Amino acid sequence: MRIKAKSKGDKTEVKVMMKHPMLSYREAKKKGKEANFIVYVTAKNEGALVYEVSTSQFLSKNPYMKFYFKGGKKGEEVEITWVDLKGKTKTGKAKIK
Amino acid sequence: MERRKFLGMGAGLLAVAAATPSAVFATNYREKLPKVWKIKNDEKAKGEDMKGVNEAIKAIFGSDKVEEGKIKLKAPDIAENGAVVPVTFQAEGAKKIALMQTADPEAVVAIFDVPERGIPNYSVRIKMQQTGHVVVVAEIDGKLYKADKVVKVTVGGCGG
Numbered sequence: 001m002r003i004k005a006k007s008k009g010d011k012t013e014v015k016v017m018m019k020h021p022m023l024s025y026r027e028a029k030k031k032g033k034e035a036n037f038i039v040y041v042t043a044k045n046e047g048a049l050v051y052e053v054s055t056s057q058f059l060s061k062n063p064y065m066k067f068y069f070k071g072g073k074k075g076e077e078v079e080i081t082w083v084d085l086k087g088k089t090k091t092g093k094a095k096i097k
Numbered sequence: 098m099e100r101r102k103f104l105g106m107g108a109g110l111l112a113v114a115a116a117t118p119s120a121v122f123a124t125n126y127r128e129k130l131p132k133v134w135k136i137k138n139d140e141k142a143k144g145e146d147m148k149g150v151n152e153a154i155k156a157i158f159g160s161d162k163v164e165e166g167k168i169k170l171k172a173p174d175i176a177e178n179g180a181v182v183p184v185t186f187q188a189e190g191a192k193k194i195a196l197m198q199t200a201d202p203e204a205v206v207a208i209f210d211v212p213e214r215g216i217p218n219y220s221v222r223i224k225m226q227q228t229g230h231v232v233v234v235a236e237i238d239g240k241l242y243k244a245d246k247v248v249k250v251t252v253g254g255c256g257g
Contacts, residue, residue, distance in 0.1 A: 052209065
């Protein structure tokens with residue numbers, strides 16, 4: 001996944017592009033594959049939870065998300081984790097610029 | 098109080114604050130509300146069926162009493178590509194936000210829990226199979242608010 005974290009004064013802006021086919025049930029059926037899509041995404045800043053969303057098959061392929069959180073300093077880490085329907089998880093990290 | 102002692106106290110308090118996890122109430126709604134993801138839209142209603150959305154609101158928030166206002170919702174008037182529809186919404190003071198639509202087989206797209214340091218200002222990209230309503234409901238100070246935007250889709254994007 002590609003993460004861009006930018007300090008904006010008293011808050012931090014995060015843009016993330018996750019790599020996932022996000023196959024809905026209907027799309028999967030058409031392709032003769034099993035449906036699979038990201039179902040849960042969280043982000044942490046130095047261990048503190050700053051973003052949390054449960055998601056469905058209706059997010060676009062290779063989901064893009066933008067969010068903000070209070071605080072966060074340049075040089076600190078933002079860690080983003082997703083979990084998909086099959087239970088696979090992936091974590092990415094980036095430093096706040 | 099002596100300056101040195103006062104500073105020492107501050108450091109002690111900081112240490113306690115840093116050790117307290119703020120991730121205590123993380124909620125995965127796929128586990129907590131497994132049925133909400135199956136609430137259907139009547140696809141033959143051409144995006145005008147709000148029953149699924151209303152049922153989802155009740156299931157997620159425990160009530161379907163919603164007011165207008167307090168939410169800024171941005172979505173395109175016309176989406177040329179229904180596979181990638183950009184949606185942005187803000188709801189100051191919101192603790193929980195649900196994103197839904199009437200265009201796809203099921204109504205719920207995402208449920209956000211806003212952590213203590215979270216800011217309820219989110220952007221995502223969604224799939225819309227046909228023209229329909231994008232609906233955002235936010236819980237602010239115990240009340241529910243709703244915003245609704247119709248997005249016209251010229252080329253559907255849900256594999257349908």
